[in-house]
Amino acid sequence: MAPTPDPKRRALGKGLETLLPQRPATPPPSPVAAPIVQSGQPLEIQVDKIDRNPFQTRTRFDEAQLNDLANSIKASGVVQPIVVRKLLNSDRFQLITGERRLLASKKAGKTHIPSIVREVSDEQAMEMTIVENLQRADLNPMEQARAYQRLAHDFKMTQEQMATRTGKERASVANFLRLLKLPEVVQNKVENGELSFGHARTLLALDSPESIAAAAQKVQALSMSVRQTETYVHGLMNPETKQNKPVAPTEQIDPNVKEAQQTLQRSLGLKVKIEDKKGKGRVIIEYSGIEDFDAILEALGSRKS
CATH class of the missing domain: 3.90.1530.10 (Conserved hypothetical protein from pyrococcus furiosus pfu- 392566-001, ParB domain)
Incomplete structure (x- = not known):
């Protein structure tokens, strides 16, 4: 017969168990161990x-x-x-x-x-995606324009903030955003690579969607360069220069003034006229809406947008 366990020894054993550290039981391995996800790992x-x-x-x-x-x-x-x-x-x-x-x-x-x-969060993920894309060089101009628009609309970023986050010039951000004013048919041409960013920015100087679309069609049909497009658009904006009228010597535009005028037009995407008389005169910038007016103020550094 087996000896009867001594109750005192059982009690002593329990007492030792309470004093000695317990070794946790090793759980059985999971049949499909999921990876431990840690941020940044x-x-x-x-x-x-x-x-x-x-x-x-x-x-x-x-x-x-x-x-x-x-x-x-x-x-x-x-x-x-x-x-x-x-x-x-x-x-x-x-x-x-x-x-x-x-x-x-x-x-x-x-x-x-x-x-x-x-x-x-969703907001942080969206911002990371857009900023990472804008820092790349292979987005087409319309994709860049829409990315900037989302940063402005969804995150209330100013053009200055967008430029800082993406490492771009503020004027470059403004020019991309202006592409969204193009008629949809012209936006599609830019997105498909049929027209370049330079072509699109030049066409924005025209005053109506219809004139922009018609000019874009001709630019594409004749395979005009950006420089040729600038000359063509300038002619559309200044039809009086095409008329065979005698021009008084005082109306001749100095080549330097003319170049400055065209540079401003390309930069702003608006019609610009410089009236110069012996180093004095005025700069006239035409705008067709409040957005154009705001763009002028931003370019002059008078307003953050």
């Missing part, structure tokens, strides 16, 4: 668990460049991690920056991609 994340960025302002990707990047990734991998954020109550992630790298990785047949996880 590089992870290898499955590409099929990363959703597209809903705040992306870029709409077009050069297929040839994407194939080149895919070939590079096949050979050397992804050098710079993409940035994502964890979706709540889900094992999925949402892309913030690095869409080209993600698309190229899929083309290269990669199942995982190095990623940095950030804990950011």
